[in-house]
Amino acid sequence: MQLPELSPVTSKRKSPRFQCNNIKAELFQNGFHTTGEVVDFSPRAFRVRIQGASSALFYRFDKELPATIRLYDDNDVFYIGNCRHMYQQQSDLGVEIVVRPYQIQKKRNKDKIIRNPRKQGLPAISAIFEHPLMNKTFQRKIADISTSGFSIRDKADAAVLVPGMIIPNMTITYAGLLKIHCKTQVVYRKDESSTRFGLAIMDMGIEDYNKLNQLLNNIPDNEEDMINEVDPDELWDLLFDSNFIYPAKYKHIQAFREDFRITYKKLYNECPAIAKHFTYQKDGRIYSHISLLRAYERAWMVHHHAARARDGVPTGLIVLKQMISYLYDLRRLPSAMLDYFICYFRPGNKFTDRIYTGFARQKLNPQVCSLDRFAYISHRANDVKSGLPEGWTLGECSKSDLWELEQFYMHHSGGLLLDVLDVKNNPQPALEQVYARQGFYRKWKAMALHFSEDLKAVIIKEESDVAINLSDLLNGFKIFVMDPDLSVNVLLAAVENIARAKSTETYPLMIYPIQYAENKNLGSDENYMMWILNARHANEFIEYIMKRFRMILN
Incomplete structure (x- = not known):
């Protein structure tokens, strides 16, 4: 083989670099801090230019120690992570520094005890996304997916993603x-035969979550007939047959049966x-049902859980299992x-x-799971409203009233009810608007x-549409009596006002x-327990359910 005396030399980077558009950068290390712009990046490194700076700026920067880099624009943050110095150089425009992120593979959710099947x-x-650093749209095929995230594959020499990168606009x-x-x-x-990237879903609207959940549930591998379409007459039949609607309750709701439909x-x-909602149906007959309603600003209510046996086999746990899987992510x-x-x-x-009381008693911590017992009375309004006796006043709660209510409730219960109501911050107009956009009323x-x-x-005073809850628990009054000697007549007069x-x-x-x-002989129709779970402890509740009912959720 003979070689020519002169030959061109061609060098090719292992990872290509991509130009960035209007991306700002901050670099931190102990007391050192500087800002600049991202010139370009590769899946392995970022090149940042600090305009007008000199190398003297970096005298306090220790090249041997890790630093933290933050990439952002005027609207979003796209990356925050630890990195190490690779090299830097002085130019007419300032100092350019190249840093390499530490490629530490971390699970975003450390506490997963179940994993919804991928x-x-x-x-x-497919996944279509606008790359946050390039302002360019890419499309990649999704290899696997669940309600918590998905993975995509890419060619090693065409990979444009960096572990830790946040993508605000993903479809x-x-x-x-x-x-x-x-x-x-x-x-x-993961570098395999091709490069595989795992992406965790950080946030999505609940409508989008429902679409994803429905899409995954409709992919055949589920032996249970979980059908979203509900015939109101069939549901009504289930509620009667399961004794969810008992004679006293039917007497209360019979006037608005058509409203129910x-x-x-x-x-x-x-x-x-x-x-x-979740229903288990077979041949058009509903065997079990459970539903969720966003009852308060930051709280969802589980209600209307009813079931009847199918061929002698209980079905209530089927919909409970589906609801837990849905809520988990x-x-x-x-x-x-x-x-x-x-x-x-x-x-x-x-x-x-077994489900709710058992868990609360096992935890014995009302800040994890609380149980509050209420007397429930169906009160008939008088045609003529009576005024309050002299010396009595009724008005909106002041801050001091709410503070006193909090002390009273924490003394008697120590639970989560006031956190759910959140009357201190009065956030309900936001929920009011959500209901209004759906054509409903909540206040x-x-x-x-x-x-x-x-x-x-x-x-x-709680208000909602008639029949949104069959016991009207969101369309009446919750009354906290601070004085055990309070006259019933005065209390009822205040309610009617x-x-x-x-x-x-x-x-x-x-x-x-x-x-x-009980002491005032009010003759309550029945009692209701109000069970509240702090969602941060949902894992503990799920573990309890799995052990109590020998349930396999994943």
Whole structure:
């Protein structure tokens, strides 16, 4: 072989570099801090230019120690992570420094005790995203996906993602028809036959989450007939057959049976932002049902859990399992506003006692899971409203009233109810607007009953559409009686003064503590337990359910 005397030399980078557009950078290390702009990047390094700077700036920068880099623009942060110095050079425009991120593979969610199954080999599902550093759109095929994240494959010499990078504008598309929008973060890179990137879903709207959940549930590998379409007559039949609607409750709701049909047809088909349901059906017959409703700003209510046996086999756990799987990843999404789970149930029901009461008693920590017992009274409004006796006043709660209510409740319960109501911050207009956009109504307001200047009771007026909850638990009054000697006539007069705008003939009063109703012989129709779970401890509840019912969720 003979070589020419002169030959060109061609060098090729192992990883290509990509130009960046209007991306700012901050570099931190102990007391050192500087800002600049990102010139270009590769999957392994960032090149940052600090304009107008000299090398003297870096005398306090220790090249042997890790530093932290933050990449951002005027609207979003795209990367924050540790890096190490590779090299730097002085130019006419300033100092250019190249840093390499530490490629540490970390799970975004450390506490996963269950993992919703990942679907693989879907031919028509892709990820389309706007690269945050390049302002350029890319499309990649999704290798596997669940409600918590997905992975994509790329050629090593064409990879444009960096572990730790945040992608605010990601779209999951199925067959070009269904589009699901989310915010993701690259959590790992694996170099196999091709380069594989794992992306965790950081946030998405609840409508998009429902689309993704429905898409994954409809991919055949599920032996259970979980059907979203609900016939209101079949649901009504289930509620009667399972004794969910018992004679006393039917007497209360019979006047708005038609409202029930209209409300639930709309709620289940058109309102994913405030409601979700799960039914187990076979040949058009509903065997079990459970539903969720966003009852408060940061709390979702589990209600209408009813079941009947199919061929002698209980079915209630089937929908409970589906609901837990649905909520497990939903609770991680900031847009879901899911800080608390709540549930009302009558004491003495063996099934609910095993699930809810059993867990609360096991934890013995009301800041993890609280149980509050209310007396429930169906009160018939008087045609003529009586005024309050002299010396009594009724008005909106002041800060001092709310502070006194908090002290009273924490002394008696120590639970989470006031966190759920969040009357201190009065955030409900946001939820009001969410309901209004769906064509529904939801509101609550705290009123204080005083004698002279002494607080005697706090009355929370709750309003919602008729039949949105069959026990009307969101369309009545929660009453916290601070003075056990408070006259019943005065209390009812205060309630009726607040209720003047209500059109219903009867409305429920939920009185706390229950001893007041018992001592005053109010003749409560029944008692209700209000169960509240802090969503940060959802793992503990799921572990309890799995062990208690020998349930396999993943």
